[in-house]
Amino acid sequence: MQSLRLVHLYNNSLTGTIPSSLGNLSQVTILSLGANHLEGSIPETFGNNPRLEFLQLAMNNLSGLLPLSLYNQSSLYRFYVTDNNLHGRLPADLGRSLPSIQQFGFGDNQFTGVVPPSLTNISRLQLFDVGNNGFSGVVPSELGRLQYLRWFCLDVNKFEANNEREWQFLTSLTNCSRLRLMSIEQNRFSGQLPTSISNLSTNIQELSILANNISGTIPSDIGNFIGLEVLHLGHNLLTGIIPDSIGKLTQLKELHLGYNNLSGSTPSSIGNLTGLSKFDASFNSLEGPIPSSIGKLTKLSQLDLSRNHLNGTIPSEIMQLSSISIYLALSYNLLKGPLPPEVGKLVNLGQLLLSGNQLCGKIPATIGGCIVLETLLMDGNSFQGNIPPSLKNIKGLTVLNLTNNKLNGSIPGDLSNITSLEELYLAHNDLSGPIPELLGYSTSLFHLDISFNNLQGEVPKEGIFRNLTGLSIVGNNELCGGIAQLQLP
Numbered sequence: 246m247q248s249l250r251l252v253h254l255y256n257n258s259l260t261g262t263i264p265s266s267l268g269n270l271s272q273v274t275i276l277s278l279g280a281n282h283l284e285g286s287i288p289e290t291f292g293n294n295p296r297l298e299f300l301q302l303a304m305n306n307l308s309g310l311l312p313l314s315l316y317n318q319s320s321l322y323r324f325y326v327t328d329n330n331l332h333g334r335l336p337a338d339l340g341r342s343l344p345s346i347q348q349f350g351f352g353d354n355q356f357t358g359v360v361p362p363s364l365t366n367i368s369r370l371q372l373f374d375v376g377n378n379g380f381s382g383v384v385p386s387e388l389g390r391l392q393y394l395r396w397f398c399l400d401v402n403k404f405e406a407n408n409e410r411e412w413q414f415l416t417s418l419t420n421c422s423r424l425r426l427m428s429i430e431q432n433r434f435s436g437q438l439p440t441s442i443s444n445l446s447t448n449i450q451e452l453s454i455l456a457n458n459i460s461g462t463i464p465s466d467i468g469n470f471i472g473l474e475v476l477h478l479g480h481n482l483l484t485g486i487i488p489d490s491i492g493k494l495t496q497l498k499e500l501h502l503g504y505n506n507l508s509g510s511t512p513s514s515i516g517n518l519t520g521l522s523k524f525d526a527s528f529n530s531l532e533g534p535i536p537s538s539i540g541k542l543t544k545l546s547q548l549d550l551s552r553n554h555l556n557g558t559i560p561s562e563i564m565q566l567s568s569i570s571i572y573l574a575l576s577y578n579l580l581k582g583p584l585p586p587e588v589g590k591l592v593n594l595g596q597l598l599l600s601g602n603q604l605c606g607k608i609p610a611t612i613g614g615c616i617v618l619e620t621l622l623m624d625g626n627s628f629q630g631n632i633p634p635s636l637k638n639i640k641g642l643t644v645l646n647l648t649n650n651k652l653n654g655s656i657p658g659d660l661s662n663i664t665s666l667e668e669l670y671l672a673h674n675d676l677s678g679p680i681p682e683l684l685g686y687s688t689s690l691f692h693l694d695i696s697f698n699n700l701q702g703e704v705p706k707e708g709i710f711r712n713l714t715g716l717s718i719v720g721n722n723e724l725c726g727g728i729a730q731l732q733l734p
Contacts, residue, residue, distance in 0.1 A: 248272055255301065256280040263307075265290045277301040279325065284308070287326075291315055303327040303350060317342045325350040327374065334358030340366030352376040352398065359383075365390045376400035376428070384429075386413040389420030396426045400453075404432040412439045419444040430455035430477060437461040438483070443469060453477035455501060460484065463507075468493030479503040479525060486510075487526070492517040503527040503549065510534075511550070516541040525549040527574065535575070537562045547571035551578070551598065558582035559604075565590045572596035576622065580604060584628075589614030600646070601625040608652075613638040624648040624670065631655075632671075637662045646670040648694065656695070658683045668692040672717065676700060680724075685710050696720045704731060 249270050259281035267276065268290025274297060283305040291300070292314020298321060307329040315324075316336050322345045332355040336342060340363030343349075349367075352374045359382035360375065370391050381403035388394070397418070406412045416439055418424060424446040430453045438454070438461035445452070449470055455477040463483060468490030470476075474497060483505040491500075492514020498521060507529040515524070516538025522545060531553040539548070540562025546569060555578040563573070564587035573594060580602040589611030591597065597618060604626040613635025615621075621639070624646045631654035632647065642663050648670045655678035656671065667689050676698040684690065685707035693709045697720030704727030709716055711728055718724060718731070725734045 251275045253277045254281070259283055261285075263288055267291070268293050270294070272296060274320075275299040279303040279305070281305055286310070287312060287315070287331075289314060292317065294318075295320060297321055298345075299323045301325045302329070305329055307331060319343070320345055322346055322369075323348045326354065327351065328353040330355060332356060335361055337361045338363055340364050343367065346370060347393070348372040350374045352378070352400075354378055356380060360385060362387070364388075367391070369393050371423075372396040374398040375402065378402055380404060383411050384414040386410075387417055388414050389417035391421060393423055394418075394421045395423050397421075397424065398426065398428045399432060400428050401431040404429065404434065406434045407436045409439070412436065415439050416441040416444075419446075422446050422448070424449055426451040428453040428477075430457070432457055434459055440464060443467065445470070448472050450496075451475040454481065456480040458482055462486075463488055463491075463502075465490060467491055470494060472496055475499045477501040479505065481505055483507060487512055487515075487531075489514050491515065494518060495520070497521055499523040501525045502529070505529050507531060511536055511555075513538045515539060518542060520544055522546045526553070528552040530554055532556065534558075535560055535563065535580075539563050540565060542566065542568075544568055547573075549574040551576040553578050555580060559585055561585040561587045564588045567592050569594050572598060572620075574598040575602070577601035582606070584609055584612075584623075586611045588612050591615050592617070594618055596620040596622075598622045599626065603627060605629065607631075608633050608647075610635045612636065615639060616641075618642055619665075620644045622646045623650070626650055628652060632657055632660075632676075634659050636660065639663065641665050643689075644668045647674065649673045652676060655679070656681055656684075656700075660684065661687050663687075664689060666690055670694045671698070672696040672720075674698050678702075680704060680718075682707075684708070691715045693717070700724055703727070704733060 250272050255277045262285035263283055265288035268288050271294055279301040286309035289312045292312045297318055303325040310333040327350040339361050346367050347369050357379040362385040365385055365387040371393050376398045384404055419441055435458040438459050443464040443466045447469055450472055460482040462485035465488045467488055473494050479501040486509035489512045497518045503525040510533035511531055513536040521542050527549040534557030535555055537560040545566055551574040564585045570593040576598045583606030586609040594615050600622045607630035608628050610633045618639045619641055628650040634657045637659035643665050652674040658681035661683035672694045679702035682705045685705035690709045692715045694717040696717045700721040701723040704724055706728055727733050
């Protein structure tokens with residue numbers, strides 16, 4: 246055993262603690278115990294092997310402090326303890342005691358303290374991931390010395406930057422020509438976004454400053470990042486417009502601009518991003534029409550433009566994007582006109598959210614073609630005419646909200662055929678006729694609001710009609726009967 250050089254037990258469902266005797270295998274260069282169910286502390290003996298080059302302990306349930314001796318392994322070049330319950334601080338001389346480190350994976354633990362400036366002495370560092378810990382303070386300013394850096398992740402910590410000096414790390418990173426990922430999301434960064442961000446490597450593939458308090462504008466030359474696949478700028482205080490140059494990011498798959506203070510129109514150049522699967526610009530102050538060019542995004546799975554000041558009609562081109570499967574959210578804008586009949590082509594859509602606009606006309610019967618829809622919110626518009634019977638074809642519908650429209654006619658009894666329907670809101674319309682008795686036999690329905698219509702006749706007594714906490718029928722003066730607690734004539 247003393248001549249053993251490789252211990253590879255990755256992903257073997259191992260349990261229990263790590264035997265300290267493993268640290269006595271003085272010839273081992275690769276020790277991989279990751280993706281198991283190991284618990285307890287890391288043995289002190291692991292720091293006794295001067296030949297150790299690769300240590301993989303990620304994805305276990307290890308706890309406690311890292312042995313200080315591990316930080317003195319001069320030959321160690323890959324060091325992974327990601328996704329455990331380890332705690333403690335990084336030593337101040339990290340960059341001198343681990344001079345050979347190329348990949349440093351400490352994410353998803355409970356480490357605290359600062360990232361020492363000596364980090365910038367690790368000249369061959371390629372990956373630095375300390376995401377999802379409790380680190381704080383200022384990021385070392387001379388990261389540009391790390392010429393081989395490809396992956397830099399500080400997600401979900403308490404790092405800060407409030408002025409130009411503290412943002413110097415970002416400016417310094419512009420010297421890292423191999424950088425592929427830079428993510429500083431969910432920290433405490435604030436102040437103006439440095440214009441130097443535009444000078445990061447044009448080879449960068451993922452850039453995220455999501456969920457900080459960063460102000461400033463999106464750089465007009467953002468289109469320089471021609472290899473970018475993920476751009477997350479949401480949940481900040483950014484102002485100004487979405488630059489037209491964003492249409493040059495033809496490799497982009499995810500674009501998150503939501504929850505800022507962006508204004509102006511949505512550039513039609515968005516239509517050039519034909520590989521885009523997720524586009525979120527919600528909760529801003531965007532205005533003008535929705536570009537019909539979005540209809541070119543045939544790989545789009547979710548689109549959220551809700552909570553803006555968008556006007557005009559809904560482009561029929563968007564309603565033909567059968568790729569949209571998660572949600573199409575256009576709620577709380579100033580959209581008007583009819584819902585395009587092409588809506589029926591959204592055959593893979595899970596949620597259609599159109600609340601709080603000025604949409605009018607009849608709800609197209611083609612909406613029944615949205616056969617996998619689970620949530621349909623059309624409340625707060627001016628839709629007229631009957632509730633389309635074709636809704637019965639949406640067998641998996643769980644929430645239907647048509648409140649606050651101008652719908653008339655009767656409530657279709659066929660709605661009871663939607664066996665998954667849990668919530669049905671039809672209040673504040675002009676519906677008339679009797680309440681379909683079949684709704685009382687729906688076993689899934691637990692919330693029914695049909696208040697403030699012109700419904701007549703006897704209230705059923707079964708199912709939801711016996712549940713006073715989930716039923717609202719007020720404002721229908723010609724109803725009678727029902728269970729005694731309703732106190733109707």
